[in-house]
Amino acid sequence: MSLRSIALLSFCVLLAACSKVNQENYSKLSSGMAKAEVETLLGKPTDCSGALGMSSCTWGDQKSFISVQFAGDKVLMFSGQGLK
Template identity: 65%
Template structure:
């Protein structure tokens, strides 16, 4: 049983290291990309909001995220914070 806790912690660290919210993936974003391409790269967004054909989606958390603004289904702008 004492081995279980360190094993669970190691698994959690490995999963966090596999996050798609990275500087490398941020650098792959380009204006004009299709929304499906962005979701292939980053996964499903944590949050999206929009109206009148414009939307803004965020991947990640408060201190580490990528935000992408779409016109229709095409990337217009994007930003990030806390990327490594």
């Protein structure tokens, strides 16, 4: 295995280990938080959709994710799955 391949593999492992989608950050979420605060905590969402002042954003993937529902700019409710 070349040095370049080892470096790339190491980077990928470090990136996965540094995920902000974890139990520690999930426990910091609370109803009424501003959307900007959530994005500061979790980073840019993987997916967002919404209409009429309501929106739902997800961080993570199908196995490990945090989903947050917003009313306007404030957290209404949130859930998580597969967090470590």
